[in-house]
Amino acid sequence: MAIGQATRKAPIPAPLVDEAHTxxxxxxxxxxxxxxxxVQSVYNRVKxxxxxxxxxxxxxxxxATYGQVTTETTGHAESLKIVYDSSKISYGTLLRIFFSVVHDPTQLNRQGPDVGTSYRSAIFYTSEDQKKVAEAYIAQLDSEKIYPAKIVTQVVPLKGxxxxxxxxxxxxxHNPNNPYIQVCDVPKMAALKVQFPDLFKEYNGH
Known part of the structure; x- marks a missing residue:
């Protein structure tokens, strides 16, 4: 499976369990x-x-410093904090994007060329509702055999x-011509635009 599922022509099914519209x-x-x-380059482009x-x-x-995290001894994962308007997008939709275009949730402690526990797939939930939605969605995707292997994404409470x-x-x-960005991340942004055109927005940086 390609990094970020960039070769997928359509998004995966929507979650059957989601948080209520607010x-x-x-x-x-x-x-x-x-x-x-x-991960950040994708979500920066989500309405x-x-x-x-x-x-x-x-x-x-x-x-929690890059130098220490890269030693793979800290327990940290490189993560993204997303602040969103729940009247415009649901937690379940954020998860749908996460599993559709952001990464391959069947790779254990790695993504493509990046290897180690700091590159693991994880959902750090902030409420019981988020936990319920995440666990139900993973079970749904596994039962429907959306991927050729079992999802290994951790669902754990956010402690910090x-x-x-x-x-x-x-x-x-800021570094669009970086070879790593061109190979690993540009396809994810392109996949977001193709798979979720109604949610895609242009982004020019903070």
């Missing part, structure tokens, strides 16, 4: 799906997403999110 309200989602550059921050989750505050260094923020947009 009046305008800011909510937070935290996902890990490989290098946070690509209803108000702000994103690349950072670290899963470990302790004192080890720590902002990444400034140079990591919007990295793909």
């Amino acid at each position: 009046a305008a309200k800011q909510e937070t989602a935290v996902f890990a799906g490989g290098c946070f550059w690509g 209803g997403v108000e702000h994103t921050t690349a950072g670290y989750s899963g470990g302790d505050a004192h080890t 999110f720590y902002d990444g260094e400034a140079y990591h923020q919007d990295y793909a947009d």
Whole structure:
């Protein structure tokens, strides 16, 4: 399967269980799906997403630096904090994008060329509702055999999110000609536009 499912022609099925539609309200989602550059480049282009921050989750505050996280000893995963308007987009739809174009959820502790627990697939839920939606969706996708292998995405409580260094923020947009970005992340952004045209928005950086 290609990195970020970029070869998929249509999005995967929508979740059968989702959070209820609400009046305008800011909510937070935290996902890990490989290098946070690509995850951020996708969600920056999703309507209803108000702000994103690349950072670290899963470990302790004192080890939340890029130099330490890359040693694969901190328990952290490169993660993305997504602040969204729940009246415009649901948590389930954010998950649908996560599983459709962001990464391959069947790869254990890696994404493409990036190997290690810091590149694991994880959903850090902030409420019991998010946990319920995430677990039900994974069970749905596995039962429908959407992927050739079982989903290995962790669903764990968010204990802390720590902002990444400034140079990591919007990295793909600030470095569009970087070979890694061209190979790994540009296809994800293109897949988002093709698979979710009604949710796609242009993005020019913060």
